[in-house]
Amino acid sequence: MASSQMRSLPHRLGRGAWRLEAKATAWILLVLTLLGLLGWLCLTQASQVSTARYRLWEKETGKARLQRQNAELLAEIAEMLSVARLETKARDAGYTFAEGPRYLYVLDYPTDSASRGGLAAVARPVEGTVVSLEEHEDKSLSVTRWWKKVISQFTAWAGAQP
Amino acid sequence: MIIRGKIASENNESSGSKEKATRRLAFLVAILIGFALVIVVQLFRLQVFGGGPVPLPPPSTPEVASHRGLITDRRGYFLALNTFEYDVSAAPSLIEDPWDAASRLSPLLGLSPDELLSLLTQDVPYVPLKQRVSNEVAEAITSLGLKDKGIYLEPKLRRKYPEGKLAAHLLGFVRYDCNGAYGLEGYYDLTLKGPDTLPKGVVYPWDEALPIVFDKLALPPDGPYLILTLDRNIQYLVEQELAEAVRKYDADGGTVIVMDPKTGAILAMASYPSYDPNRFYEAPMELYNNPAVSEQYEPGSVFKIITMAAGLDAGVITPQSTFYDSGTIEVGGWPIHNPGQRAHGLVSMTDILAYSLNVGVAYVSTSLGEERFYTYLRRFGFGCETGIDLYGEVAGSLKMPGSSKWSKSDLGTNSFGQGVAVTPLQMIAAVAAVANRGFLMKPYLVERILNDQGVVVTQPTVVRQVISTQTAEQLTGMLVETVERGAELATVTGYDIAGKTGTAQIPVGDHYDPELTIASFVGYAPADDPRFIALVKIDKPRVDSEGTHVAAPVFKAIAERLFVLLDVPPDSVRLASR
Numbered sequence: 001m002a003s004s005q006m007r008s009l010p011h012r013l014g015r016g017a018w019r020l021e022a023k024a025t026a027w028i029l030l031v032l033t034l035l036g037l038l039g040w041l042c043l044t045q046a047s048q049v050s051t052a053r054y055r056l057w058e059k060e061t062g063k064a065r066l067q068r069q070n071a072e073l074l075a076e077i078a079e080m081l082s083v084a085r086l087e088t089k090a091r092d093a094g095y096t097f098a099e100g101p102r103y104l105y106v107l108d109y110p111t112d113s114a115s116r117g118g119l120a121a122v123a124r125p126v127e128g129t130v131v132s133l134e135e136h137e138d139k140s141l142s143v144t145r146w147w148k149k150v151i152s153q154f155t156a157w158a159g160a161q162p
Numbered sequence: 163m164i165i166r167g168k169i170a171s172e173n174n175e176s177s178g179s180k181e182k183a184t185r186r187l188a189f190l191v192a193i194l195i196g197f198a199l200v201i202v203v204q205l206f207r208l209q210v211f212g213g214g215p216v217p218l219p220p221p222s223t224p225e226v227a228s229h230r231g232l233i234t235d236r237r238g239y240f241l242a243l244n245t246f247e248y249d250v251s252a253a254p255s256l257i258e259d260p261w262d263a264a265s266r267l268s269p270l271l272g273l274s275p276d277e278l279l280s281l282l283t284q285d286v287p288y289v290p291l292k293q294r295v296s297n298e299v300a301e302a303i304t305s306l307g308l309k310d311k312g313i314y315l316e317p318k319l320r321r322k323y324p325e326g327k328l329a330a331h332l333l334g335f336v337r338y339d340c341n342g343a344y345g346l347e348g349y350y351d352l353t354l355k356g357p358d359t360l361p362k363g364v365v366y367p368w369d370e371a372l373p374i375v376f377d378k379l380a381l382p383p384d385g386p387y388l389i390l391t392l393d394r395n396i397q398y399l400v401e402q403e404l405a406e407a408v409r410k411y412d413a414d415g416g417t418v419i420v421m422d423p424k425t426g427a428i429l430a431m432a433s434y435p436s437y438d439p440n441r442f443y444e445a446p447m448e449l450y451n452n453p454a455v456s457e458q459y460e461p462g463s464v465f466k467i468i469t470m471a472a473g474l475d476a477g478v479i480t481p482q483s484t485f486y487d488s489g490t491i492e493v494g495g496w497p498i499h500n501p502g503q504r505a506h507g508l509v510s511m512t513d514i515l516a517y518s519l520n521v522g523v524a525y526v527s528t529s530l531g532e533e534r535f536y537t538y539l540r541r542f543g544f545g546c547e548t549g550i551d552l553y554g555e556v557a558g559s560l561k562m563p564g565s566s567k568w569s570k571s572d573l574g575t576n577s578f579g580q581g582v583a584v585t586p587l588q589m590i591a592a593v594a595a596v597a598n599r600g601f602l603m604k605p606y607l608v609e610r611i612l613n614d615q616g617v618v619v620t621q622p623t624v625v626r627q628v629i630s631t632q633t634a635e636q637l638t639g640m641l642v643e644t645v646e647r648g649a650e651l652a653t654v655t656g657y658d659i660a661g662k663t664g665t666a667q668i669p670v671g672d673h674y675d676p677e678l679t680i681a682s683f684v685g686y687a688p689a690d691d692p693r694f695i696a697l698v699k700i701d702k703p704r705v706d707s708e709g710t711h712v713a714a715p716v717f718k719a720i721a722e723r724l725f726v727l728l729d730v731p732p733d734s735v736r737l738a739s740r
Contacts, residue, residue, distance in 0.1 A: 023184070027191040034198040041205040068246050068317060072297050078240040078324035083398040097723070103731040 104157055229319065230336065231354040231385030233346060235394040236609060242333055242347070245322045247294040248315040250303065254282050254289060257312035266306050267291070267313070270299050294318060321347075323439045329397050331452040332431050332607070334553060335439035343442075344450045346388065346607065348553030353611065356385030386613035391427035391606065396420055399723050400430040404698075407716045408434050411681075411703035417454050417586045418720065423594035423686055423695045425622035426603030428550070431587075455548075455555040458583040459699070462666025463518045463709070464684050465579025467593055470515060471637050472538035473526035475600075475629040481636050483511050491521045491528075494570025498524045498578075501665070512640045515662060516647040520578045527577035532563045535573060541628040542592040543602060544584055550605040559583035579666060590684060590697040596641075597660070597686040597695050600627050600634040642689045652685055652714035654721050656732030660692075661685025661717070663709035668702070678702040683713035687721055693730050696720055 079085070233242040250271060257263050264278035271278070271292045281289050291313075300315050309315060321336035334345025342351035400418045408416050420430040433453040437445030451457065473479040489505030491498050500506070500519050514522030527535045539545070545560030560582055561568040575581040584592075587605060595602040604623040611618040629637075641660035645652050649663045664682040667674035681703050686695035698713040698720070706712050730736070 024187060027188070031191060031194055031198070034195060034202060038198055038201055038205070041202065045205065064317075068297075071244055071246065074240070075243055075245045075322045075324060078243060078322075081239065082325045083239075083328065083394055084326065087398070098726055101726055103735040 104154060229356070229385055230321065230340070230342075231356060231387050231613075233333065233354075233388045233390065235390050235392045235397075237393065237395075238389070239394050240324055241329060241390070241392075241394065243322050243324065245320050246297055246300075246317045247320045248297070248300040248317055249293050250291040250295055250300075251314045251316065252282055252289050252291055253287060253312050253314070254284050255287065255312075257282055263308055263313065267303070267308070270302050270306075271295065294320070321439075325394065326440065327436050327438050328394065328401065329392060329432070330436045330439045331433045331454065332392065332552070333439055334450075335442040344553050345452060346390075346552065349551050350388060350608070354385050354388065356613075386611050388608050389610040389612065391422075391429065391609045392431070393429050393727070395727055396724065397430040397432060399727070400720060401432045401434070401436075403716055403719050404432050404434045407698075407700055407712070411700060411705045411712050413703040413712075414701045415453070416698070416700040417457075418696065418698050418716070419454055419586055419590045420694055420696045420720070420724070421590055421594055421605060423597035423603070423692045426591070426594070426605045427609065427622070428605055428607050429694060431607075451554055452552060454586045455550060455552050456585070458556060458558045458585050459680055459701075460582065460666045460669060461579040461584050461589050462664035462680065462682065463520075463578055464589060464593075464662050464664035464666075464682050464697075465582065465584075466515060466518065466523045466577070467596060467637070467641065467662050467684070468539065468542055468544075469523045469526050469535070469577040470511065470640070471542075471596055471629050471633060472530055472535060473511075474636055475538070475633040476530055476534055478529045479511050479526055481511050481640050484508050485511070485514065485522055485525050487514075487519055487521050489521065491524050491574065493524055493528055493574025494572070496571030496574060498574045512643050515640055515644040518648060518663065523577040524574040527573050532570075532573050535577070536560075536562055538628070539576070539582075541602075541626060542595060543588055543625065544582065544592065548585075548587055548591050548605050550587060551607050555587070556585060558585055558588055579664065586697055586699050589682075590695060593662075593684045593697075594686070594695045595628050596634050596637050597692040598634070599631040600629040602626055602628050638689050641685075645685065649683065649710050649714045651710060652683055652717045652721075654687070654718060654725065656734065657687050657721070657725065657730075658689040658733055659685050659687040659721065660689040663714055665707060665709045677707070678704075679707040681707060681709040681712035683709055683717045685717055685721070687725075688730065688733055688736065690733075691736075693728050694721075694724055696724070 229244055232240060232244070234240050250267075252263075254260070260279055260282040264275045264282055267273075268275045268278055273292065278291070281291060300317075303309055303313060303315060319340060323330070323333060323335075330345075332345050334343055334347035334349075336342050336347055340355075342348050342354060347354070400420060404416050404418050407413070415434050417433045418430065419428065419432075421428050431452075431454050435449060437449045442450070470479075474481070485508070487500070487506040487509050489500055489503060498520055500517075500521050506513065506517060506519060509517070509519065509522060511522070511526075513519070514526075530538075539560060545558055545562070547555045547557050549555075561572055561576075563573075572581050591602065591605050602625040604625050606620050606623070609620055638660045641662060642658050645659050645661045649661060652661055652663075653659060661684055664680075664684075666680040666682065668678050668680060669675075680699060680701055682697065682699040684695070684697040686692040696717055698716045700712050700716070703712045724730070725732075
């Protein structure tokens with residue numbers, strides 16, 4: 001009796017410890033699995049962030065390159081339009097400065113601001129003003145009529161010149 | 163029994179402590195699992211279901227330092243803009259074939275293959291190869307396929323002036339350290355630089371930057387645009403005529419300013435000799451200053467306009483007043499003579515201007531008295547800066563009664579522009595007050611500033627009314643007659659021009675240069691409704707020294723073209739259409 005009690009105690013203790021270890025191992029395995037899952041998710045997301053970051057960097061680089069090209073083109077156009085270059089081109093093309101221009105006195109010059117603005121007013125209405133379509137058409141017609149008159153006046157004048 | 167009992171009690175204690183440990187472990191694991199579950203669920207939600215929309219960053223996403231703003235003339239033509247140069251560098255350890263790289267880069271970088279090879283085979287992580295190569299070279303390097311394979315190109319901002327020398331004094335330039343110097347670049351340096359903030363990347367509402375560095379590759383927005391009052395066509399015309407005059411009269415240099423007298427807007431401002439701001443480092447430093455605002459000179463007879471304006475406005479004289487010119491007058495014990503020591507007998511005030519009689523204007527200034535005379539000079543703006551938006555303006559020099567440097571004789575000599583130092587801008591601004599019905603306008607160069615917030619428009623500023631409108635009109639009439647009688651070379655058929663010539667002596671130490679002069683002319687047109695005023699100043703002309711012969715023809719040449727450019731018909735046509 002005593003000996004069986006003496007045998008069963010360690011045995012019981014051993015089984016208890018095993019049960020305890022198995023339980024702890026299961027918990028630890030669960031934690032490790034969860035941590036693994038967590039790590040996998042984190043790494044996947046980090047990888048996606050890196051990919052996105054690289055693509056963004058690529059886009060930014062491309063944008064910067066385009067902006068630099070744009071700046072270079074703008075400078076090139078500005079150089080091509082420089083007044084010294086244009087003058088040389090114009091001279092080469094046979095143009096000269098107008099010496100002693102003559103002015104023709106134009107009758108019925110549209111003096112009010114609306115009709116004087118004429119075509120310019122149609123093309124570029126003053127900010128903050130609303131001009132109706134009918135008003136536009138009316139102005140355009142008056143300007144057209146006036147311009148035809150000027151042309152005929154000019155033709156008559158030019159024909160009378162020696 | 164005693165032993166058994168002891169063992170039993172030990173067993174009981176042991177199982178009790180293990181149970182406690184197990185409970186603690188379970189509790190700890192439960193907490194860990196709880197945390198892990200929260201994170202896993204959140205990650206799963208984000209990764210699998212997308213997690214819903216990510217909060218958008220505020221509109222001011224990347225805060226980066228602005229690019230320098232551009233400068234255009236009044237018609238929108240670029241006068242200053244930004245381009246790029248590149249610093250070329252290498253990481254020798256990343257270059258697979260240094261021989262090949264050296265031989266291909268050599269002609270592009272202007273370095274010998276051996277020199278390049280020694281650089282590319284160095285045992286260093288980084289080696290600079292060449293600074294500030296052009297965009298063309300950078301593109302050629304890129305096309306070689308070496309870029310980012312051990313060869314790197316770092317873009318550097320470079321200011322470009324597409325018109326070359328045009329308006330160089332007025333624009334100034336930008337140094338390699340990206341700071342503006344002289345002219346508008348110097349005056350508006352901070353404005354053109356725009357907001358000065360460091361790159362932060364994308365910033366989220368909780369003020370945390372994403373770990374994405376935009377670095378220098380990302381171009382920030384441009385700084386504010388400056389739109390000038392300057393007209394590049396007029397500027398070009400003026401520079402051409404000035405250079406031609408300096409060459410023709412074998413002069414040292416000169417200055418021409420064209421201004422709208424009604425607003426103070428500068429249409430052109432040129433000085434010769436000039437420099438190319440694209441290569442400012444090649445020009446001597448003396449050329450950097452803008453003589454139109456930074457150099458002072460004794461104006462000579464042009465100043466008689468001011469004396470006459472003061473006399474008329476104070477009521478001391480009228481245009482019809484007469485004066486007996488004996489050829490000399492003594493002021494403060496100092497004899498004053500006319501040019502050529504000539505006497506003209508009984509003359510009117512208009513004659514005094516037409517013949518440019520020193521004695522006559524000395525009579526006017528002495529009649530005014532020192533207090534009134536110098537008060538008028540101050541009111542016309544002499545002795546203080548005009549306040550133009552340009553770097554390096556000086557105030558000129560006006561000795562005032564009461565100061566130790568002033569003597570009674572100055573009242574006489576100052577009346578015809580001797581002993582008083584002015585800048586060309588001061589002089590034209592003062593005469594513009596006569597053209598503008600007596601109102602002195604503040605000269606300005608920037609018409610509008612365009613920035614993110616909108617447009618800032620410069621409004622013309624009246625400094626003060628210096629003379630009455632009636633006086634200004636009377637004097638304009640006198641000046642028209644002065645041009646017709648005394649400066650025929652400045653006249654343009656069909657237009658009334660009001661103006662005055664000047665031939666100023668140049669002080670050298672305690673005396674005046676016996677030969678060299680400063681020839682000048684200031685005039686405005688059409689006289690009754692001026693569209694422009696122009697001042698021509700030619701320094702030390704050697705072929706001829708007289709303003710009448712040197713500066714007046716330059717004014718005429720400029721005025722003739724200005725009438726066309728500004729669309730000003732002859733007086734007869736213009737007045738008939740009213």
